[in-house]
Each structure stands twice: as structure tokens, then as C-alpha cells.
Amino acid sequence: MSKQAIWSIIMIMTLSLIGVGVIQYFWIKRAVDLDEKNFDDKVTIALNNVKKRLITDAEEAADKKYYEQKSILEPKNMLASIIKDDLSSKSEQLSKRIKELEFRSSFLDPNQLLENINIAILDKYLRMELESKDIDLDYEYGIYSNKDKAYIIENGNYAAIIGDTTKSSNVAAMNPLYKAEYKISLFADDMLDPGHLNLYFPGKKRFLWSNVIGILLSSVVFTGLILFCFSYTVYVIFHQKKVSEMKTDFINNMTHEFKTPIATISLASDSILSPTIIENKDKVIRFINIIKQENKRMLSQVEKVLQMAQIEKENVELKFNPINLHDLIVDAVVNAELKVLTKGGTIVTNLNAQKPVIEGDVTHISSIINNLLDNAEKYTPEKPEIVISTKDVKGGVEFSVTDNGIGMSKDALKNIFEKFYRVHTGNLHDVKGFGLGLSYVKAMVDAHHGKIQVKSEPGKGSTFTILLPEKQKTK
Missing domain, CATH: 1.10.287.130 (Signal transduction histidine kinase, dimerisation/phosphotransfer (DHp) domain)
Structure with a gap:
């Protein structure tokens, strides 16, 4: 498959994932918006019902007070009726009816009604209406007086009125009722609007999103799985x-x-x-x-x-026996020295380990050393200067092979132990080999329960450091 085809597939898959993500976002957002509209409609209906209940209660209270006052004034009205019995014309009856209505309406003063609301009754009505609409959320409410420019009732308590709170940004910021989404006027008429009932739900957003949290989490999980599979x-x-x-x-x-x-x-x-x-x-x-x-x-x-x-296939059978690492290094140096000398180079040995005897497979350990020396010679175009050193470390022996060759970039270092990988040298056949040497070295070091590290810079050479344990782990 060509590189262009691969990138085309990646682009299509990326756009598809983005498209699915955008569609899911708008779908979930629409579901939340619909839930919010439904919630708002329920709250509005509940507030209107509360308003109707308060108005009905106020009218009943006004009627009761009216008839109480009327019973006191009734004897005087009867005496006047006897004296002026002959004046019972239609105009006088109409005038009497007007005066009666004016007298009755005096008991329905909007401002007075607002201030005389029974808190327990208001709280009861709110709770009943919200429960009837299946709204089981904590809420805060208040009665705002336009006359006092302040809340006169807050959450079941009479509020202390301190001046015009609308002019105080601090008070408004601290009181969540000032940002209440739900508001309805109480006892308003054509001439006067005494105030309104405000209702605020602190956990509204959380409640709305909780309704779609299952869908949201499922969407995130499956999108994550698709993204993982895509990656x-x-x-x-x-x-x-x-x-x-x-x-x-x-x-x-x-x-x-x-x-x-x-x-x-x-x-x-x-x-x-x-x-x-x-x-x-x-x-x-x-x-x-x-x-x-x-x-x-x-x-x-x-x-x-x-x-x-x-x-x-993990079918390699290693024969672990005590071997002298220094002896194997000396033999490998003898084999590699001729090629190095032909290029005008040198091989220096610093065999400083005091305990060079380890448990290992002599054939494969020899191949490891030969491969490293062979690479050091092959990847140094002119006058190779190769240094092979050993030293004692805790639990084993460490040996390193350093050269002054072409070195490797950071990208090359990430891949040198992969099969068939070869460091690019500008010509495919100028350095012979299959690209199997270092992958073999890494596999054998791992098989001996050792560690291998590489340090290299382009143009400055490379250093391969291998740690081999003194004793092999028994199964």
C-alpha cells in the first residue's frame, strides 16, 4: 500500500471520527435542551398554580373581612333605608353597588396582600405543586417587594430589609435569588405590580445532565474504544x-x-x-x-x-556453563584485528574485571562479542579506533565496545534492535549484512537475563554496553 493511500485512509477515518463526535455532541445537547424546556414548563405551571392558590386565599380572606365589617355597619344602613325608603330609585341602587365594591376592594390592597402572605402556606403550596410535577430538587424561593426594593420573604423566613438592595452589587452577587430563572408577579393589577415570587434551583444543571449521564458515558466509552482501535x-x-x-x-x-x-x-x-x-x-x-x-x-x-x-519461535536451547568472558573477548579481538589493521585502525582492550567468569552459552556469548566488533569495524569508514572494556558490577560483569564510526541518530537508536533494520549509510550495499546482527545480540542478551544500552551521536561513534549476570536464574 502506498504512503498516499495510507494517509488518505487516515484522513477519512479522522474526519469520520470527528463527524461522529460532533453528531453525538449535538444529539446529547438537544436531549438536555428538551429536558430543560420540559422542566421549565413544569416549573412555570407550578408557579402559576401557586399564584392562583394565593389569590384565592387572599380573596377569601378579603371577603371574610368585608362581611365582618359589613355586619358592624348593617344597623346604620338599615336605619338609613327606612328613612329614605321612598328614594329607592335605580340610580341610588347603582350608586350603592359602586360604593359597596369600593368598600370591599379596600380589603384587597396589593402591597398589603404581599406583606401578609402566610409563609407556611406559601411553602406548602410550592412543595405540593412541585411534587405534583415530579420535581424533587432542592430549591430556594423569595418574595420580592417592588415597594421596598428588597426580598421580604426568603426560604420560609421574613427577611430583614436594609435599604435598596438592588443598588448593592455585593448583596445581589451573594443572594442566588437575584439570578433566579423563574419569576411570577403576585397580586398585580392594571395600575400596580407589588412584587413577584422568585424560584431558584441550585442543582438544576446537574439534574438535567444526570438524565443523560448514562448516554454520555456510553458515548465517551465507545468513542474512546473506536479512537483506540483507530490509533x-x-x-x-x-x-x-x-x-x-x-x-x-x-x-x-x-x-x-x-x-x-x-x-x-x-x-x-x-x-x-x-x-x-x-x-x-x-x-x-x-x-x-x-x-x-x-x-x-x-x-x-x-x-x-x-x-x-x-x-x-523461542526454540533456542542455551547451554549455560561457566565461561571466562576475557578469554572470549581476546579470541574475538584476534579474529577482528586483521580487518581493523587493514583500514589502519586499532583495537584496544581494557579488561579490568576481577571476576570475569560468568554462566552463559559460550557459542552465543562469542557471537555477541563478534557481532559488536564486526559492526564497529564495518560502520567506521576510516581508521577504526575500537575500545573494548570490562568491569565488575554488582551481580555480574559489564563490558562495552566503543568505536569512532558514523554514529546513529535518535531515530535510528529506537530501531536498531529490530529485525532487518540497518542504519542508513547512503548506499544499500556499501555495508554488508542482513540487518540481523543487533536484533540477535539483543535477543541473546535477554536470553541470558542481561541488559544492553547504547549511546551514540552522528559523526562521533557509538558505545554498546552489556551487563551479564554472574549466575543464571534457575527455573
């Missing part, structure tokens, strides 16, 4: 693309590595069959040695590939 898929795509590129690199290098010895063997075989060569025993032996050497070289490369296959 992991992107990671896998890029990782597989990288592995594919490294495998292609591996195949190209393997072809190159096998092509040279095969061509050499073919040429040597043809030479042996030549009549002029076959009669010359020394030349035949020389060509046979070339064939043998190239065959050994191919066998070594095949063994590396097979070893990595076994390591990957």
Missing part, C-alpha cells in the same frame, strides 16, 4: 509498512550477499574443469579452498537467518 490500526499500518520495507531491504541484501560467493564458486568450478588448470595440482587446491571458503561464508549467513527464526 492502534494506524500504528499497525505504519509498523507493517516499515517491516515490509525492512524485509525488502533484507531480501535485496541477502541476494547480494549470496550472489557474490555463488559467482565465485561458479568461476572457481569452471576454472578447475579447464584443461590447463586440472593438470596443475596446486591451482586445483587453491580453487578448491576458494570454493570451500565461499561455501563456509554462505553457510554462516544461512545459519544467522535460521538462528533468528529459532529465536523468534
Whole structure:
């Protein structure tokens, strides 16, 4: 899959995720808005019912007071009726009715009604009406007087009136009733609005969101799972693309590595069959040695590939025996020294460990040292200066291989232990190998329960440090 196709898929998936997220947000927001509207309608109906109840109570109280006063004045009215019985015209009856209504309405003074509200009754009506609408929330309420410009009743208590509180921003800020969403006028008429009943729900927002919390959490969880799967898929795509590129690199290098010895063997075989060569025993032996050497070289490369296959399947059987690490290092230096000297370089050993004997597999420990020395030589174009050191550490021995080669970037350091990975040197075949050496080293160090660290800077060389335990863990 091309890089452009991968990025196109990622873009489509990203836009799809964003689209799903936006749709879910508006869907949940709409659900909350609908719940809020339904809640507001219920509260408004409840307040109107409370208002009607208060008006009914006020009218009944006014009627009662009116008839009490009327019973006191009734004898005088009867005497006047006897004296002026002959004046019972329609106009006088109408005038009498008007005066009666004026007298009765004097008991319904709006301001007075507002101040005479029974707190217990008001609290009872509010609670009853809200419960009838299935609203079970804590609330705060107050009766605001336009005359006094202050709350005269707050939450079941008569409030102390201290001047015009509307002019005090501190009072308004401290009293949540000033930001109440629900308000209804009480005892208002065409000429006068004495005040209003305010209702405030401190936990309204929390209540509304609690109705959709299940949907919200489910949405977040499933969106998170989709996002995780998407991210992991992107990671896998890029990782597989990288592995594919490294495998292609591996195949190209393997072809190159096998092509040279095969061509050499073919040429040597043809030479042996030549009549002029076959009669010359020394030349035949020389060509046979070339064939043998190239065959050994191919066998070594095949063994590396097979070893990595076994390591990957965890089928490697290690034979742990006491081995002297210094002896293995000396042998490896002897094998690598010729190539280093050919480039005009040097190998320096600082074998400072006092207890170099460890438990390990001699074959694989030797391969670890040889691989590190081989890399140090290969990745140092001119005059390699290689230093291999050992020292005692708690529980084992630490050895390091330092070179003055091309070094590695931080990105390269993250990948050097992956199979088939090779540090880019500008030419695919200028440094021979399959990209298996360091992955093999890491696998074998882990198999010996050791640790490996790398420090490197481009143009300044690299240092590989390996810690191997003195004793291996028993199962």
C-alpha cells in the first residue's frame, strides 16, 4: 500500500471520527435542551398554580373581612333605608353597588396582600405543586417587594430589609435569588405590580445532565474504544509498512550477499574443469579452498537467518556453563584485528574485571562479542579506533565496545534492535549484512537475563554496553 493511500485512509477515518463526535455532541445537547424546556414548563405551571392558590386565599380572606365589617355597619344602613325608603330609585341602587365594591376592594390592597402572605402556606403550596410535577430538587424561593426594593420573604423566613438592595452589587452577587430563572408577579393589577415570587434551583444543571449521564458515558466509552482501535490500526499500518520495507531491504541484501560467493564458486568450478588448470595440482587446491571458503561464508549467513527464526519461535536451547568472558573477548579481538589493521585502525582492550567468569552459552556469548566488533569495524569508514572494556558490577560483569564510526541518530537508536533494520549509510550495499546482527545480540542478551544500552551521536561513534549476570536464574 502506498504512503498516499495510507494517509488518505487516515484522513477519512479522522474526519469520520470527528463527524461522529460532533453528531453525538449535538444529539446529547438537544436531549438536555428538551429536558430543560420540559422542566421549565413544569416549573412555570407550578408557579402559576401557586399564584392562583394565593389569590384565592387572599380573596377569601378579603371577603371574610368585608362581611365582618359589613355586619358592624348593617344597623346604620338599615336605619338609613327606612328613612329614605321612598328614594329607592335605580340610580341610588347603582350608586350603592359602586360604593359597596369600593368598600370591599379596600380589603384587597396589593402591597398589603404581599406583606401578609402566610409563609407556611406559601411553602406548602410550592412543595405540593412541585411534587405534583415530579420535581424533587432542592430549591430556594423569595418574595420580592417592588415597594421596598428588597426580598421580604426568603426560604420560609421574613427577611430583614436594609435599604435598596438592588443598588448593592455585593448583596445581589451573594443572594442566588437575584439570578433566579423563574419569576411570577403576585397580586398585580392594571395600575400596580407589588412584587413577584422568585424560584431558584441550585442543582438544576446537574439534574438535567444526570438524565443523560448514562448516554454520555456510553458515548465517551465507545468513542474512546473506536479512537483506540483507530490509533492502534494506524500504528499497525505504519509498523507493517516499515517491516515490509525492512524485509525488502533484507531480501535485496541477502541476494547480494549470496550472489557474490555463488559467482565465485561458479568461476572457481569452471576454472578447475579447464584443461590447463586440472593438470596443475596446486591451482586445483587453491580453487578448491576458494570454493570451500565461499561455501563456509554462505553457510554462516544461512545459519544467522535460521538462528533468528529459532529465536523468534523461542526454540533456542542455551547451554549455560561457566565461561571466562576475557578469554572470549581476546579470541574475538584476534579474529577482528586483521580487518581493523587493514583500514589502519586499532583495537584496544581494557579488561579490568576481577571476576570475569560468568554462566552463559559460550557459542552465543562469542557471537555477541563478534557481532559488536564486526559492526564497529564495518560502520567506521576510516581508521577504526575500537575500545573494548570490562568491569565488575554488582551481580555480574559489564563490558562495552566503543568505536569512532558514523554514529546513529535518535531515530535510528529506537530501531536498531529490530529485525532487518540497518542504519542508513547512503548506499544499500556499501555495508554488508542482513540487518540481523543487533536484533540477535539483543535477543541473546535477554536470553541470558542481561541488559544492553547504547549511546551514540552522528559523526562521533557509538558505545554498546552489556551487563551479564554472574549466575543464571534457575527455573
